[in-house]
Amino acid sequence: MADEAMEPGGGGVTKKFLYVNRKAPYGTIYALESLEVVLIGAAFEQDVSMVFADDGVYELKKGQDTTDSNMKNFSPTYRALEMYDVEKLYVEKESMDARGLTPDDLVVPVEVKTAAELGEIMEEQDVILSF
């Protein structure tokens, strides 16, 4: 298996990849490390979408100031996703409402979907990664 690593580009296969983000940007490493997967995965030219739900919606929140916590503020990286052809960013309506957030509070353009709509989107995916 180790010798048969494929070239980025997918070897001609294109699958629908969905990344589900449900954790706040700081407090645990899941948000940061899952973003690293998305960026590395971009080289494989798959059909990528991202869902932000529960505390994951905070990952996209504007105005993150990590000066005093000495953590890297990685929210600007979400703006770079577009350059990697990752443009389908969905936020869960119920999660946004519960946290008093609107799309204007976020650093990137998003599509707001209900949980039910997200369920339908998930049904269409080939690969779902959740961290």
Added chain:
Amino acid sequence: MKFGICINEGPYTHQASDTAYQFTKAALEKGHEIFRVFFYHDGVNNGTRLTTPPQDERHIVNRWTELAEKHSLDLVVCVAAAQRRGIVDADEQKRQGKDANNLAPGFRISGLGQLIEAGIQSERLVIFGD
């Protein structure tokens, strides 16, 4: 069916590695194929050979080593996550100037591309986390 397995938590603290092991073992017994087992986040801690769990408990790391040897499994520890958490093979030891290495037998360290490849090449990628 061809499965990819992704384990996102370390041994003992979370059940993820146990459940993934049981799933992998059961899938193999049913004649399915395991394309790769990828360890990410704290999952990389399943790859240290230095654990000494209590005698009367399951040995999670050795169990993976044994299953890998029996079925020629590809156990891959993510290099970036491993560097953060101190899981080191002989090459990384040299490259990073460390005084030791600790990777368990049957595991290899490689990049996140291996996880993406597993998603592309497998019919199902199953994630085990918290």
